[in-house]
Amino acid sequence: MQDVALYKANNHLAIEDIARENIVITASSNSAAKIGLDKESVKAFFIAQISAAKAIQYRYRADLLSNKTSHKPRDLNTIIRPQLIELGSKINTQIAYCLKHGQPFTADQETGFINALNVDYLSNSDKKKLFNALIDIRLQPIKSH
Numbered sequence: 219m220q221d222v223a224l225y226k227a228n229n230h231l232a233i234e235d236i237a238r239e240n241i242v243i244t245a246s247s248n249s250a251a252k253i254g255l256d257k258e259s260v261k262a263f264f265i266a267q268i269s270a271a272k273a274i275q276y277r278y279r280a281d282l283l284s285n286k287t288s289h290k291p292r293d294l295n296t297i298i299r300p301q302l303i304e305l306g307s308k309i310n311t312q313i314a315y316c317l318k319h320g321q322p323f324t325a326d327q328e329t330g331f332i333n334a335l336n337v338d339y340l341s342n343s344d345k346k347k348l349f350n351a352l353i354d355i356r357l358q359p360i361k362s363h
């Protein structure tokens with residue numbers, strides 16, 4: 219996410235890109251539905267992920283004002299965005315696997331989840347929001363004929 223923020227700062231782009239968010243949410247909830255996950259609950263999870271991504275970028279971008287860097291960020295459109303879509307689809311696959319194999323996420327895993335997320339610029343409240351959206355993800359109900 220720091221590369222995303224740096225790319226945007228270098229190119230005078232806003233951090234929030236609503237058109238892109240809509241593309242990400244549609245792509246991720248459609249790919250989730252194909253593997254049996256409930257679309258609306260996955261949407262809410264991706265909205266939480268996008269919020270976390272923006273929070274990281276805003277904090278990092280604030281730091282850039284006093285700490286300049288010569289680091290060259292990866293290209294947002296050709297490299298980072300396709301990788302983020304791929305990552306989202308992998309996350310969906312793992313979640314579907316856990317839910318289909320009777321390993322639902324439960325509230326008592328919150329501390330472990332928060333401790334496992336070692337990500338610079340991600341706050342505890344961002345992590346809690348992600349966790350709350352994660353444990354709400356459901357499988358689609360099985361259709362009866």
Ligand SMILES: O=C(O)C(=O)C[C@]1(C(=O)O)C=C[C@@H](O)C=C1
Binds near residue numbers: 234235242268272302
């Ligand atoms: O693609 C970007 O520009 C990102 O910053 C990533 C992302 C996302 O999480 O998918 C986050 C914030 C933007 O508003 C749009 C998308």
